[in-house]
Amino acid sequence: MLCAAYAGGSEICQACAQQVKSTPWGVSSLGFSGRRIPVLWREHYGGPLTPIIYGAKYRGDWGQARLLGACLGALPKPWLGNPPVVIPVPLTNKRLGARGYNQSQMIAAEAARHWGLALKPRWLKKTKHTRRQATLSLPQRGQNLCESFQAHANLAGQRVLLIDDIMTTGATLREAMRAIDKAGGTVISAAVIAHVPKDQRKNNSFQRPFKPLRASSKSFNTTPAPKHRPCSMSF
Numbered sequence: 228m229l230c231a232a233y234a235g236g237s238e239i240c241q242a243c244a245q246q247v248k249s250t251p252w253g254v255s256s257l258g259f260s261g262r263r264i265p266v267l268w269r270e271h272y273g274g275p276l277t278p279i280i281y282g283a284k285y286r287g288d289w290g291q292a293r294l295l296g297a298c299l300g301a302l303p304k305p306w307l308g309n310p311p312v313v314i315p316v317p318l319t320n321k322r323l324g325a326r327g328y329n330q331s332q333m334i335a336a337e338a339a340r341h342w343g344l345a346l347k348p349r350w351l352k353k354t355k356h357t358r359r360q361a362t363l364s365l366p367q368r369g370q371n372l373c374e375s376f377q378a379h380a381n382l383a384g385q386r387v388l389l390i391d392d393i394m395t396t397g398a399t400l401r402e403a404m405r406a407i408d409k410a411g412g413t414v415i416s417a418a419v420i421a422h423v424p425k426d427q428r429k430n431n432s433f434q435r436p437f438k439p440l441r442a443s444s445k446s447f448n449t450t451p452a453p454k455h456r457p458c459s460m461s462f
């Protein structure tokens with residue numbers, strides 16, 4: 228947790244900045260279409276930035292979203308070769324309307340600025356309103372997202388870096404990859420603020436202590452994530 232002096236916004240004190248700096252970051256990978264897509268993450272879920280993710284998400288603090296993007300953008304560039312375009316994982320217009328902004332887009336904008344990449348938030352849309360992933364059991368998540376994204380024709384031939392706030396099973400990122408793939412684009416890597424490691428998912432220690440909304444106790448069961456299969460509506 229960051230100190231009490233931190234009251235939101237994009238500035239944190241030196242001690243907190245040091246704490247964030249010394250928190251380990253890493254790279255995991257997601258299997259997609261026969262490839263392993265690297266996923267850069269800034270911290271394990273529950274680290275000092277995790278409460279800020281919820282602050283940015285539910286209290287609408289742009290400064291906090293920018294702070295998160297800056298922490299991500301301070302890491303080494305998560306790609307090799309030609310620079311990709313950055314695409315944030317989108318919200319539906321309905322949810323965007325309710326929340327006012329997409330925090331993943333704010334995070335992505337700041338990280339893209341640090342890495343010198345072009346941000347293309349309009350190239351991927353969430354067209355199907357889905358239930359909040361957090362309210363579902365792990366096996367339900369892939370099905371919930373089935374065919375929920377639509378990618379723009381401009382993506383044809385583009386290399387893409389996908390950015391989201393939290394990766395749990397990777398179901399959201401995979402569904403976004405599927406839509407981008409359909410449009411002829413290639414996701415070469417992804418980056419998130421917080422990553423929930425497999426053992427944290429399995430042993431039921433994955434709690435959401437920072438989420439200010441009421442969460443049902445059924446939300447997190449001990450069922451291991453299923454091997455990903457294309458959902459039935461895909462073909």
Ligand SMILES: [Zn+2]
Nearest residue numbers: 230232240243
């Ligand atoms: Zn502090």
